[in-house]
Amino acid sequence: MPNKSLQQTLGRFNMDTFETVIFSLGQVVAVAIGVSLLSASIYARRPSKGERGLVPMYIERTGGRFNSWNWTIPFVRVATFENFVSISCITHQIVLNRGDVTSIDTERHLISVGLRLQHHRVDLPDILIWPRNKDRLESALRASLGIKLVGNPDTA
Numbered sequence: 001m002p003n004k005s006l007q008q009t010l011g012r013f014n015m016d017t018f019e020t021v022i023f024s025l026g027q028v029v030a031v032a033i034g035v036s037l038l039s040a041s042i043y044a045r046r047p048s049k050g051e052r053g054l055v056p057m058y059i060e061r062t063g064g065r066f067n068s069w070n071w072t073i074p075f076v077r078v079a080t081f082e083n084f085v086s087i088s089c090i091t092h093q094i095v096l097n098r099g100d101v102t103s104i105d106t107e108r109h110l111i112s113v114g115l116r117l118q119h120h121r122v123d124l125p126d127i128l129i130w131p132r133n134k135d136r137l138e139s140a141l142r143a144s145l146g147i148k149l150v151g152n153p154d155t156a
Helices: 006-010 017-044 134-145
Strands: 060-066 069-080 084-088 093-097 101-108 112-121 127-130
Touching: 006 112, 060 134, 069 134, 101 127, 101 134, 112 134
Parallel strands: none
Antiparallel strands: 060 069, 060 127, 069 084, 084 093, 101 112, 112 127
8 A cells, every 4th residue: 555645644634624723722722811811900900899988008919829829020919007918819809907917937949039928727728929019018018017026037
């Protein structure tokens, strides 16, 4: 039997059709990813329900990790108020009141510096925030949550 071309082997489903299907699937996937990222970005701009229409003292769009969910900058919104902090993204809406957070620790990774919010609430995930301006956000979080700076970890 002579060598058949791939087109003959595939029969009716020739290469033009195959390439068209693959290209179309790629476009559908790209649009779906784009829509989900746009939705996450729009969601991160909105105040959470816990803010109750109050005006925040400080707002920053950051990145964050909540247990296994990781969102890069700018998909997490952190807003600080006089007695609480609101953290929201498309997968979480978290309100931390004074007394909920026991410490705010600086966590260094390969190319970034984050703030880990240690808390005692079992209904919340582990919270690691990737701020654009670490010092400013840390200061705002400490003021809102009533956490004093014990020592400067950078000088130790």
